[in-house]
Amino acid sequence: xxxxxxxxxxxxxxxxxxxxxxxxxxxxxxxxxxxxxxxxxxxxxxxxxxxxxxxxxxxxxxxxxxxxxxxxxxxxxxxxxxxxxxxxxxxxxxxxxxxxxxxxxxxxxxxxxxxxxxxxxxxxxxxxxxxxxxxxxxxxxxxxxxxxxxxxxxxxxxxxxxxxxxxxxxxxxxxxxxxxxxxxxxxxxxxxxxxxxxxxxxxxxxxxxxxxxxxxxxxxxxxxxxxxxxxxxxxxxxxxxxxxxxxxxxxxxxxxxxxxxxxxxxxxxxxxxxxxxxxxxxxxxxxxxxxxxxxxxxxxxxxxxxxxxxxxxxxxxxxxxxxxxxxxxxxxxxxxxxxxxxxxxxxxxxxxxxxxxxxxxxxxxxxxxxxxxxxxxxxxxxxxxxxxxxxxxxxxxxxxxxxxxxxxxxxxxxxxxxxxxxxxxxxxxxxxxxxxxxxxxxxxxxxxxxxxxxxxxxxxxxxxxxxxxxxxxxxxxxxxxxxxxxxxxxxxxxxxxxxxxxxxxxxxxxxxxxxxxxxxxxxxxxxxxxxxxxxxxxxxxxxxxxxxxxxxxxxxxxxxxxxxxxxxxxxxxxxxxxxxxxxxxxxxxxxxxxxxxxxxxxxxxxxxxxxxxxxxxxxxxxxxxxxxxxxx
Amino acid sequence: xxxxxxxxxxxxxxxxxxxxxxxxxxxxxxxxxxxxxxxxxxxxxxxxxxxxxxxxxxxxxxxxxxxxxxxxxxxxxxxxxxxxxxxxxxxxxxxxxxx
Numbered sequence: 001x002x003x004x005x006x007x008x009x010x011x012x013x014x015x016x017x018x019x020x021x022x023x024x025x026x027x028x029x030x031x032x033x034x035x036x037x038x039x040x041x042x043x044x045x046x047x048x049x050x051x052x053x054x055x056x057x058x059x060x061x062x063x064x065x066x067x068x069x070x071x072x073x074x075x076x077x078x079x080x081x082x083x084x085x086x087x088x089x090x091x092x093x094x095x096x097x098x099x100x101x102x103x104x105x106x107x108x109x110x111x112x113x114x115x116x117x118x119x120x121x122x123x124x125x126x127x128x129x130x131x132x133x134x135x136x137x138x139x140x141x142x143x144x145x146x147x148x149x150x151x152x153x154x155x156x157x158x159x160x161x162x163x164x165x166x167x168x169x170x171x172x173x174x175x176x177x178x179x180x181x182x183x184x185x186x187x188x189x190x191x192x193x194x195x196x197x198x199x200x201x202x203x204x205x206x207x208x209x210x211x212x213x214x215x216x217x218x219x220x221x222x223x224x225x226x227x228x229x230x231x232x233x234x235x236x237x238x239x240x241x242x243x244x245x246x247x248x249x250x251x252x253x254x255x256x257x258x259x260x261x262x263x264x265x266x267x268x269x270x271x272x273x274x275x276x277x278x279x280x281x282x283x284x285x286x287x288x289x290x291x292x293x294x295x296x297x298x299x300x301x302x303x304x305x306x307x308x309x310x311x312x313x314x315x316x317x318x319x320x321x322x323x324x325x326x327x328x329x330x331x332x333x334x335x336x337x338x339x340x341x342x343x344x345x346x347x348x349x350x351x352x353x354x355x356x357x358x359x360x361x362x363x364x365x366x367x368x369x370x371x372x373x374x375x376x377x378x379x380x381x382x383x384x385x386x387x388x389x390x391x392x393x394x395x396x397x398x399x400x401x402x403x404x405x406x407x408x409x410x411x412x413x414x415x416x417x418x419x420x421x422x423x424x425x426x427x428x429x430x431x432x433x434x435x436x437x438x439x440x441x442x443x444x445x446x447x448x449x450x451x452x453x454x455x456x457x458x459x460x461x462x463x464x465x466x467x468x469x470x471x472x473x474x475x476x477x478x479x480x481x482x483x484x485x486x487x488x489x490x491x492x493x494x495x496x497x498x499x500x501x502x503x504x505x506x507x508x509x510x511x512x513x514x515x516x517x518x519x520x521x522x523x524x525x526x527x528x529x530x531x532x533x534x535x536x537x538x539x540x541x542x543x544x545x546x547x548x549x550x551x552x553x554x555x556x557x558x559x560x561x562x563x564x565x566x567x568x569x570x571x572x573x574x575x576x577x578x579x580x581x582x583x584x585x586x587x588x589x590x591x592x593x594x595x596x597x598x599x600x601x602x603x604x605x606x607x608x609x610x611x612x613x614x615x616x617x618x619x620x621x622x623x624x625x626x627x628x629x630x631x632x
Numbered sequence: 633x634x635x636x637x638x639x640x641x642x643x644x645x646x647x648x649x650x651x652x653x654x655x656x657x658x659x660x661x662x663x664x665x666x667x668x669x670x671x672x673x674x675x676x677x678x679x680x681x682x683x684x685x686x687x688x689x690x691x692x693x694x695x696x697x698x699x700x701x702x703x704x705x706x707x708x709x710x711x712x713x714x715x716x717x718x719x720x721x722x723x724x725x726x727x728x729x730x731x
Contacts, residue, residue, distance in 0.1 A: 609727035612662075616654050 005066045005083060008046045008093070009132045015039030015125035023118025033108035036121030040104050040128055044097035051090050062087055062493050065138055072141070079199060084138035088494040091335060091487075092135040092267055095342045099259045100128050102462040106350050107251040109458035110357060120160065120249065127153035131260055135267055140189050140199040143268070147185065147232065150261045151178045157256060158248040170244040177241040181231015188224035191217060205274040209497065215279070222275050222282030225268065226289075233265025234316050235293045235323060240558055242316055246308040250353030253308060258315050258349050259342040266322045266338055270331045273498035277329060287327025291416045294320025296555070298426040302433070303541065303552040306363050307352045310434050314389065315345055317423060321404055324420060329502035330407035332491040336477040337400035339487070343473045344388035344397055347466035351382035354455040354463065355438060362445065365434060366540050370443040374452035377460040379439050381467040386435050388470040390428035391523040396474030398520070403477060403485075406515045410505040421522055428526035436534035479516065481509050638679035645672035659711050659721040666707075670700050 019032050026032055054062050063086040072079040083089075104124060111120050130149025137143040151174075159171030193199055195217055196207040208218060229235065234242035245257050256262070269276060269286065276282050294317045301313035318341050325334035356363055358375055372379045388397035401424060408417040445452075454460065477487045492499075533539050542548070550556065645668055652665030674693045681689030715721050 607729075609729045610724060611726065611729060612654055612723060614729075619650065619654065 020122035184227025229265030254349035277501040290323025328411040340396040399474030432530035
């Protein structure tokens with residue numbers, strides 16, 4: 001398998017090139033769609049085969065490096081394009097190619113009739129290519145290549161409907177926010193290279209563990225890396241781009257802004273677990289930022305009315321959960337939540353896309369209602385996703401979220417634990433508000449113009465598959481008291497080095513059962529309250545007053561950023577333009593021109609432009625030389 | 633025959649050529665003056681060849697004559713091209729060779 005492993009990234013790249021270069025000539029949705037999806041299916045097959053081969057290896061040998069070619073060789077720097085196949089990267093690859101393939105198939109139906117059909121598939125393929133490089137790269141630079149690549153694809157796909165101005169603005173916002181994160185990542189890479197003289201994961205981690213690097217440097221590296229993660233994974237303070245990113249097509253929101261790209265930050269923290277584990281301060285920052293983000297985004301989600309915005313804030317909140325897990329050293333639990341979240345959040349986004357598709361691009365849930373009878377498949381699958389995210393056993397979200405909660409509890413962070421439980425309550429609450437407003441109650445849309453209908457099979461089949469995965473996906477991570485936790489065991493070799501550095505917390509079985517029961521109770525109560533308010537009483541929103549208004553307006557964070565960061569930077573740019581650029585830069589350039597023109601003003605009269613004058617001068621020169629030679 | 637006579641004649645011809653190039657304004661005349669300079673040099677080469685009994689000088693003369701023929705073709709073509717552009721062959725009008 002190793003021999004053909006390069007195909008895993010080559011296939012999506014080929015798909016990108018074919019659709020990107022010749023898509024406008026093919027002009028055939030079937031051909032473009034099949035090329036786009038088949039390449040991802042190919043990658044998925046290779047991933048599964050590699051996964052099986054990795055399973056057959058003994059646990060300690062489950063890290064295979066595939067060298068493709070030398071990338072940069074200069075002095076002591078030698079960076080290879082080589083892929084690291086280990087349980088962590090293969091897990092991510094399974095999500096990326098598996099969920100990615102389903103979303104590609106769904107897109108064939110969703111993007112039907114769009115004039116940018118081939119362009120869409122080209123960008124999606126390029127995204128898969130970049131994302132696979134991100135998770136497979138065995139050095140920081142290749143990871144960074146993928147990191148930037150997914151950022152670029154995110155930008156291109158958010159701004160996909162480029163005729164509308166707000167999509168371009170949203171794309172720019174996402175790009176700039178990510179640049180701030182990238183600054184952190186790059187600076188961290190410089191520090192790493194200076195400290196360890198290498199960018200290769202294995203070398204870096206072993207030299208960081210060898211105690212030759214001071215703790216403050218490690219903390220700096222970890223915090224800078226986490227700044228990168230906050231950009232890509234939409235955490236405080238850089239989360240504001242993700243809700244705006246919903247301007248892109250819905251499959252993009254499902255693939256990039258829910259299932260895969262936004263989890264890159266979690267993956268990166270997981271990959272660099274050794275660095276983080278050595279810095280308790282950085283771990284606490286990760287924990288607190290994750291906690292704050294999860295809570296804040298969940299409260300905002302309650303008051304939103306745009307179906308995709310609700311899901312976007314939900315994604316931010318769930319990413320916060322993943323970082324909380326990372327922050328207490330439960331790395332495999334974080335990756336477990338990445339996996340289950342990829343299933344149910346992709347499902348919910350695709351379901352939302354199906355609703356939007358059937359409602360003629362209506363996104364406001366207050367103008368939906370009663371869609372249950374029109375879209376049966378969409379409704380049932382969406383409900384499955386909702387139950388999964390709310391955390392009702394045995395749906396997948398329950399296992400991962402409960403695992404995070406119990407890890408938080410046993411690590412002794414009781415305040416964070418309490419906030420997380422409350423956030424879980426809010427999660428179930430807003431998800432069932434969304435379901436209630438969309439599928440139940442009176443029909444609040446204009447039934448003369450809008451005729452809701454079920455989507456074609458290319459869209460519903462991926463929904464059904466994802467729904468099945470959302471139901472059964474959790475069994476790979478059963479709580480310890482019931483059976484062995486497969487995913488934790490599977491990921492253990494990756495984290496063995498980091499886990500010895502983190503104080504181990506012994507779970508108490510009776511406490512764990514109590515936690516499970518209470519977390520289920522919290523979810524059930526939230527669902528009952530939500531169903532009561534939004535389905536039985538038919539309310540559209542809850543709460544009035546200043547506080548709820550602030551929630552509806554996203555706590556005025558965008559406005560605050562605009563006033564305190566964007567405007568001052570604009571003013572500074574204006575100032576530096578009118579002063580530095582016009583006066584100093586232009587002054588230097590024009591001044592040097594003027595200087596030479598002035599000193600040459602008299603001399604240039606020598607050049608009359610008449611050939612004979614030049615001839616006289618040269619003959620006078622010749623005569624002078626001859627006289628000198630003769631009379632010497 | 634004394635060598636000096638030839639040299640003095642060549643010197644006179646050459647000086648006429650140089651002065652013609654420098655002071656005349658008609659491009660054709662200037663061109664002819666250049667030819668005059670070339671031929672005065674030819675005269676010197678032939679004179680020395682005969683005086684020293686060395687054939688090399690005469691071979692050089694052949695070279696110079698053939699080059700002068702080619703140069704005459706090109707020079708006249710240039711003058712015609714100039715005339716077409718400017719409607720004159722007065723060399724003072726050709727004063728764009730400056731900054």
